[in-house]
Amino acid sequence: MELLKVTINHAGYSGNTDVIKKVDLSVKSGELIGLIGPNGAGKSTTIKAIMGLLPVMDGKVEFAGEGRNYSYIPEQPVLYERLTLWEHLELAAAVYEMERNVFLSRAEDLLKLFHLSEVKHHLPGTFSKGMQQKVMLILGFLLEPAVYVVDEPFLGLDPRGTKDFLSHLNQARVKGAGVLMSTHVLDTAEKICDSFVLMNAGTVVAAGNLMEIRKQCQLPEGSLFECFDQLLENSK
Known part of the structure; x- marks a missing residue:
């Protein structure tokens, strides 16, 4: 198809x-x-x-x-300075109009996959370039x-x-x-x-x-x- x-x-x-x-x-x-x-x-x-x-x-x-x-994952991370990683995910879920239980399950699984669970309430602006790229990947995968x-x-x-x-x-x-x-x-x-x-x-x-x-x-x-x-x- x-x-x-x-x-x-x-x-x-x-x-x-x-x-x-x-x-x-x-x-x-x-x-x-x-x-x-x-x-x-x-x-x-x-x-x-x-x-x-x-x-x-x-x-x-x-x-x-x-x-x-579709999901677009850009070359350069695009992040909000005052939002935590988890708040970025919640914002994306709201834009996608995702059901809460679906969002929670996917978000936690993706955070675990990319080893970012422990920093989910931190500001991505403090992350390394690689960690910021992982945030963009998680946002891209969230919608499926x-x-x-x-x-x-x-x-x-x-x-x-x-x-x-x-x-x-x-x-x-x-x-x-x-x-x-x-x-x-x-x-x-x-x-x-x-x-x-x-x-x-x-x-x-x-x-x-x-x-x-x-x-x-x-x-x-x-x-x-x-x-x-x-x-x-x-x-x-």
């Missing part, structure tokens, strides 16, 4: 309306799509376009179903949406945090959720993603699973990194 379909003719800002162009991608139930590209390739701009955060957008973004059925849109989730996470994140993300996929994930960590992406969308200079230069990417690059045994490097050379 297709949960997210994106067709962007061009998008950007008032001073530059073509930051990204000709971007087509889709995410199916249970699928993890890796959005790959160098700095400035247009990955984060693509995600902003999907979230409706750009002033200029010529294209179409379709989520399956009705209402808020149909689609997760995740921008560079591994930044700041230690190996244990990365393992916990991937384990819970896999559980969500087993239940039918789809994931679009932007990342620079190509060795991890190669292991966990079902297929890839490779971007450069604001547009898609290749798409498909690893076998299809290898074919496009004419590297039958190439790693994702080697294919990525070859595509960048070809696009110069």
Whole structure:
């Protein structure tokens, strides 16, 4: 089942309306799509376009179903200075209109998973970057949406945090959720993603699973990194 379909003719800002162009991608139930590209390739701009955060957008973004059925986990934590971790969760639950008992169960389970139970009444502003990133992951997982849109989730996470994140993300996929994930960590992406969308200079230069990417690059045994490097050379 297709949960997210994106067709962007061009998008950007008032001073530059073509930051990204000709971007087509889709995410199916249970699928993890890796959005790959160098700095400035247009990955984060693509995600902003999907979230409706750009002033200029010529294209179409379709989520399956009705209402808020996606979670966005940004690259940089967005936190309120005067709210504790638990108050952040309660605020999110109120926005999502979650039933109290469902919220309490999920919140406590996620706090335990990411080892933040003991600091749930502390201010996240005092946390390390990795702990703040875990707060964003917890907020993203709280709703249990149909689609997760995740921008560079591994930044700041230690190996244990990365393992916990991937384990819970896999559980969500087993239940039918789809994931679009932007990342620079190509060795991890190669292991966990079902297929890839490779971007450069604001547009898609290749798409498909690893076998299809290898074919496009004419590297039958190439790693994702080697294919990525070859595509960048070809696009110069």
